[in-house]
Amino acid sequence: SGINAEYGLASWELIEAYVTEMVDLAYASDEDVVKDEEIQNFAREIVEHGFRRFENGAGFPRSLPNKEKLAECLTAIIFNFSFYHASVNFQTFTYCFAPNVPTCMRMSPPAQDEVVTMDRILDTLPVAEIAFLGTTWRTTLECSLL
Numbered sequence: 001s002g003i004n005a006e007y008g009l010a011s012w013e014l015i016e017a018y019v020t021e022m023v024d025l026a027y028a029s030d031e032d033v034v035k036d037e038e039i040q041n042f043a044r045e046i047v048e049h050g051f052r053r054f055e056n057g058a059g060f061p062r063s064l065p066n067k068e069k070l071a072e073c074l075t076a077i078i079f080n081f082s083f084y085h086a087s088v089n090f091q092t093f094t095y096c097f098a099p100n101v102p103t104c105m106r107m108s109p110p111a112q113d114e115v116v117t118m119d120r121i122l123d124t125l126p127v128a129e130i131a132f133l134g135t136t137w138r139t140t141l142e143c144s145l146l
Contacts, residue, residue: 011083016075023071030066039064043073 027033034040043064047057064070107124110116 008079008083012075012079015078015082016071019074019078020071023067023074027067027070030068033064033067033070039070 023033027036040063043060044062046060047062051058051060061069061073064073104126105124106126107120109124110120
């Protein structure tokens with residue numbers, strides 16, 4: 001959605017700035033990146049083992065020739081495992097906390113512009129025992145789909 005695109009770009013830029021700063025702290029030069037066997041093995045293993053079923057390693061570089069490419073790859077990994085994963089796997093709601101997405105409810109959800117009081121919320125949410133059973137059932141269902 002548009003909101004994910006807007007927040008996604010902002011998140012990418014924040015992650016990229018942070019990662020670039022950390023790479024600059026860890027490596028004085030591009031040559032230091034090339035000589036770092038651990039980071040080079042990391043890149044190679046991603047292509048050879050992580051993306052072995054994809055043609056050309058899914059575009060991931062087999063080696064990291066400089067600080068810029070290292071920062072770019074680390075930014076992509078962090079972004080995909082955090083923001084992107086959350087944005088495609090979890091629905092976005094106005095308020096993101098458990099009472100906003102209960103597994104069952106005793107009343108219908110409020111209308112879009114309805115004023116919601118604490119009494120309305122408490123009357124809508126299930127009692128603790130039912131909420132626990134619903135959460136357990138939902139978790140079991142999701143795990144069985146894996």
